[in-house]
Amino acid sequence: MHIVNELAHVLYQTLDGKLTEEKIQQMIEKPKYEHLGDYSFPCFELAKILRKSPNVIAPEIANEMQSPIISHTEIVGGYVNIFLQQEVIATSVLTSILQEKESYGTGSSGNDKVVTIDLSSPNIAKPFSMGHLRSTVIGNSLALLAEKQGFQAVRINHLGDWGTQFGKLIVAYKKWGKEEIVRENPIQELLKLYVQFHEEAETAPSLEDEARAWFKKLENGDKEALELWEWFRHESWQEFLKIYDILGIKFDSNDGEAFYNDKMDRVVKLLEEKSLLKESDGAQVVELEDLPPCLIKKSDGTTLYATRDLAAALYRQETYEFDQSLYVVGNEQSLHFKQVYKVLEKMGYDWHSGLKHIPFGMMLKDGKKMSTRKGKVVLLESVLKEAMELALTNIEEKNPGLVNKEAVAKQVGTGAVIFHDLKNYRLHDIEFSLEDMLKFEGETGPYLQYTHARASSLLRKGNFEPEGDASHHLPEAWQVIIQLYAFPEVVARAWSEYDPSQVAKYLMELARAFNKFYGSVRILDDTKWMQARITVVFAVTVVLKEGLRLLGMTAPLEM
Structure with a gap:
């Protein structure tokens, strides 16, 4: 059960369907301060529909709202502030995590359907630059999120080899x-x-x-x-x-552009058979109503990207019978993909609706796009090496007795680089900054990994043994509990919106809530509450580790 879904359902019934459940879900907010409740519902949009003031609507809604997860409501201005049943939710979420462990948050919307994901796809004979990092880590995270939702993800590295x-x-x-x-x-x-x-x-x-x-x-x-x-x-x-080995990424197919050389004549023939090819200045094009014509063959007879991508789409549908086919490619290619999808629609393929371009912003250096042609690139390999070296230096200073220093430094260094990308909403441009990437405090990968290591160390000191159920009321851990409860909801939304940054931001909130709990309570000192508190710590390690995995990162046990 997802809290926001449940609250939206209760509100939908309370409002007799005046707003859709989806719309209500979008309207539900988190109050700025904890004492104002766990969730809040603003009544201002309803004022137009019901022709009453929000201050009149709010108490009417509050009086009608009933659910086993709601403790009570309070009215502040035109808001209904909702307080949840802490013990009910704590027991539910901790029992689920203890029983399901890393399976917690797994969805079933995929129903074993296939999603092909075109990611990374660097050009051969050129170095792997920071510019290629984005498609690689966004695509890999989307594949992991798809699998978490029950899809079969096929990772395709469409190399630029022609x-x-x-x-x-x-x-x-x-x-x-x-x-x-x-x-x-x-x-x-x-x-x-x-x-x-x-x-x-x-x-x-x-x-x-x-x-x-x-x-x-x-x-x-x-x-x-x-x-x-x-x-x-x-x-x-x-x-x-x-x-790819350093990043821990594997592909199901490395067929690049050259692979489609012998598959393009068929596309041209199909377009001719369907009377879609037109001549324009000696070239062959498909005319599209609301877009520029899609160029299929140049006047000298050579084929183009569009021809190749049409051949690839046909091949992938015939080979994998995909439900969705994602292209994780920079946003400058938006027009190209719109044209390709439109041509497939005109060819009469109903599966064209499953094709989706997942655009992303650029990795900038000093505010400018990186260019291989001018030799202005930052090489990913040197960034990863530098990150791992810095992580090792930090470990030598802070924990010289750590047994597997090099392995942990690799986890932390690569994690820093991956998280620096994925914490940003994918459509935003990112300014490359090695310094920001490698900070071990603030919104960084190392901060999350360190939180996991800290929590794991508590479990070792407390000799924690997971038990099957956890019916405890722990008000001091409530902000941690409510974060843990939100995990399945965040994962489902990150997939449906193709946005790994939602998982990254969520993990940041969970780590902050945990560190606040850790700083305010002596977890191992109070024998009466120790088992309950350490169960919360265990749940945090499970969700942090799984959340980091969904971003393509690992969670060290010690740092």
């Missing part, structure tokens, strides 16, 4: 590259060559023509072009794997 940039890279390598130097440090050297190509092309535009010619050779299966391309791809993948 396109004119390979023509540029081949030209640059043949002109200025040396095999032994590239083999020693492949990604850095290929990036240097790529940047050099763009610098030289500014004064020698004929290089662009050479690059197009080499890419055409690659498309036609030229032996030398293919060998170089395969070498660049292999070296890139080995580098990417190191990063």
Whole structure:
């Protein structure tokens, strides 16, 4: 049972359906101060509907509201302030967590349906930059949230392993590259060559023509072009794997753009059969009513991103029979996805409605977008290494006797980087700041992990053994209890709104409530209340650990 859902249902019945339950859920608030109640319902919108003042409506509603979870209500201005039955809720939530452990908060809305998630998808022959972090960690968290709701999540890494940039890279390598130097440090050297190509092309535009010619050779299966391309791809993948390993992320498919080369003719044929292809200035397009035309084939016969994404959508539906297909791609691609989805709709595929673009803002450096072309990138691998080194230094200072320092430093360093991204609403741009990311206090990953370690240490000192039920009334732990109770609701909403930041913000509130409880009560000293209090501590470790897991982070037992 979710508190807000239950309260919304009670209010819906009280109001005789004057507002929908969904609308009531959106209106329910948390009061600013604890003494004003646990939840609050403002009556101002009802004033227009009922043609009465909010001050008249509030007591009428309060008198009618009845539920086993409501203790009493109070009226303040046009608000109904709702106080919950603390003992009923404490017993319910602690018993659930003791019995279900990490399964607590699991939903069933997925019903084993398939969700494909297109995430990460870096371009090969370029370094994995901080700019690629967002799609990777947002997509991974959404996959974990989908699984928590009972979906089968298929993680797809649609690598950028095709396109004119390979023509540029081949030209640059043949002109200025040396095999032994590239083999020693492949990604850095290929990036240097790529940047050099763009610098030289500014004064020698004929290089662009050479690059197009080499890419055409690659498309036609030229032996030398293919060998170089395969070498660049292999070296890139080995580098990417190191990063995915540090982040603890695995994929179900690493089929990139090249995989769809032999699947695009079929798309063009299908569009022709359905009389959707039109000629425009020598190119082939699909005209769309309220959007610019979707370009399918250029005048020189080469296919485009849209053609490839149409082929990928068809392939994924036929392979996985997905219920939803999410594309975790930057918000600058919004128009592209609208066009692709519209074309699929015109082709008569009713599953087009399950395709969703999950856009996100940019990772900025000094207020500007990071650019590989100009060589202005911050490399994710160096950020992760620096984060882990700093975490290790902190551990050496604060807890030199810790047994597995390196492993904990890895958990804390990577956690800091992941949380710094996911605590932000995905559509917002993020200013890259290594300093902010690695703080061990404030709204950071290390603060949450430290809270988990602190709570785990209490369990060890108290020799805690979980018992099956927990019927205790603990007013001093109430703010912790109510946070624990909200977890299933937060997880369900984070999935339905494709917004992992809701889990991140929730964990912050839970950790703060716990640390306040920890600071105000001597948990292990009072024998009468020790079992009850330590049960709350255990519940906090369960939910913190599971919440961190849903963000792609781990919860150290010691720090």
